[in-house]
Amino acid sequence: MPEGDVHVSDLSDAAPARPVPLLNIANVLTVVRILLVPVFLIVLFVGDGHETSWRIAATVVFAVAAITDRIDGQLARKYGLVTDFGKLADPIADKALVGAALVGLSVLGDLSWWVTGIIAAREIGITLLRFAVLRHGVIPASRGGKVKTLVQSLAIGLYLFPLSGVWEIGAAVVMGIAVFLTVVTGLDYVVQSIRLRAGVRHASQ
Numbered sequence: 001m002p003e004g005d006v007h008v009s010d011l012s013d014a015a016p017a018r019p020v021p022l023l024n025i026a027n028v029l030t031v032v033r034i035l036l037v038p039v040f041l042i043v044l045f046v047g048d049g050h051e052t053s054w055r056i057a058a059t060v061v062f063a064v065a066a067i068t069d070r071i072d073g074q075l076a077r078k079y080g081l082v083t084d085f086g087k088l089a090d091p092i093a094d095k096a097l098v099g100a101a102l103v104g105l106s107v108l109g110d111l112s113w114w115v116t117g118i119i120a121a122r123e124i125g126i127t128l129l130r131f132a133v134l135r136h137g138v139i140p141a142s143r144g145g146k147v148k149t150l151v152q153s154l155a156i157g158l159y160l161f162p163l164s165g166v167w168e169i170g171a172a173v174v175m176g177i178a179v180f181l182t183v184v185t186g187l188d189y190v191v192q193s194i195r196l197r198a199g200v201r202h203a204s205q
Contacts, residue, residue, distance in 0.1 A: 027086050029072035033093040036065040037100050044101075044160075049108040052162045059160040065097050066153040073146070088130065094149050095123040101156045110159055111175075118179055119152070122186040129193050144188055148181040 044058040072090065099120055105111035155178045158171035 024083070026072040026075045027083060027089070029068045029075070030086060030089050030093050033065045033068045033072075034089075034096055036061060036068075037096050040065065040097070041100055041104055044104045044108075049104075050162075055160060055162045059157055062097070062101060062153075062160060063157060066157075069094055069149065069153075091130070091145070092127060095127060098149065098152050098156065099123060101160070105156070105159050115175060115179060119182050122182050126186055126189050129189060132193070144181070144185045148178065148185045151181055152178040154178075 040058060040061045043054060043061055046054040049055075069090070072086070102111065102116040102119055106113045106116045151174065155171060155175040158167065158174060163171065
């Protein structure tokens with residue numbers, strides 16, 4: 001090859017990767033999910049909080065918000081739209097939605113406060129843990145964490161929807177599974193944070 005000639009492949013290899021824009025569809029859906037939280041609470045507490053039509057409406061709002069969690073994650077991975085903002089904001093959006101629903105159901109007397117307390121303590125603790133290790137790196141939502149959120153959302157949906165009889169027993173069983181996954185995945189995040197800090201400390205030595 002004559003001196004000075006450059007292959008196109010050489011140029012493509014040398015080209016720096018394009019940064020992912022902060023304003024992308026995945027992050028927009030995450031923000032929309034956060035904005036739907038107060039809308040959900042308003043609809044849930046209309047009247048005495050137990051009117052069938054409004055409970056169905058609250059269930060629909062919750063379901064739409066929960067579905068955006070599935071969609072934004074798929075879009076981010078498929079189109080390379082993963083950002084540090086998304087890694088941090090996505091789980092926070094999930095926790096805000098789930099936390100609002102649990103507290104709302106407990107205030108209305110539909111869900112025991114101890115269930116809300118366990119889940120809320122775990123979610124708040126993990127959120128604080130994420131911020132504590134943020135300077136070392138971002139702990140993204142794990143596969144187990146996503147399954148936990150899915151089961152939590154399903155359980156909450158069953159509690160929100162005006163059901164009776166055997167459906168109430170089914171809702172309690174699903175919520176029990178959600179509590180179990182909440183505790184197990186919480187411990188996993190603690191292990192991840194310890195490994196992250198240990199890895200950074202080892203690299204700096």
